Amino acid sequence: MMQIAFVTLATVSGPLLNLVWANNFDHLLAMSITPIIIALAFILRWGSIIDAVLLGMFTAAEVYIYPEMATLFVMPPASFFWSGYSVTKSR
Numbered sequence: 001m002m003q004i005a006f007v008t009l010a011t012v013s014g015p016l017l018n019l020v021w022a023n024n025f026d027h028l029l030a031m032s033i034t035p036i037i038i039a040l041a042f043i044l045r046w047g048s049i050i051d052a053v054l055l056g057m058f059t060a061a062e063v064y065i066y067p068e069m070a071t072l073f074v075m076p077p078a079s080f081f082w083s084g085y086s087v088t089k090s091r
Contacts, residue, residue, distance in 0.1 A: 026065055026066050027066060027069070029065050029066075030062055030065050030066040030069065030070075030073050031073070033058055033061060033062050033065070033073075034062065034073045034074075034076070034077065036058050037055065037058050037059060037062065037074070037077040038076060038077045038080060040054055040055045040058065040077070041055065041077045041078075041080040041081040042080060044081065055081075059074060059077075062074055
C-alpha cells in the first residue's frame, strides 16, 4: 500500500508536473532513467555480462537523451558503482 502511495505522490509531484508543463520532455525522461541506473549500480554482479550490458545501455541512453546534463545525471550512479567496486576489490 505504501509503495502505491509513494508512486502516486511521485507522479503528481511538483517538479515532474512542472517539467511536463514546460514541455521539457528530455529532462523528464533523463530524470526517469537515472533511478534505474542507480538501482543497477547497487545490484551489480561483477563479471556478469547481462548486468554490464544493461548498465551500459541505460547510461548510453542517458547521454544520448540529454547530453548537456548527462554528467549530473550519471555521476550519482557512477559514485555508487565505484564505491561498490572499491569495496569488492579490497576484500
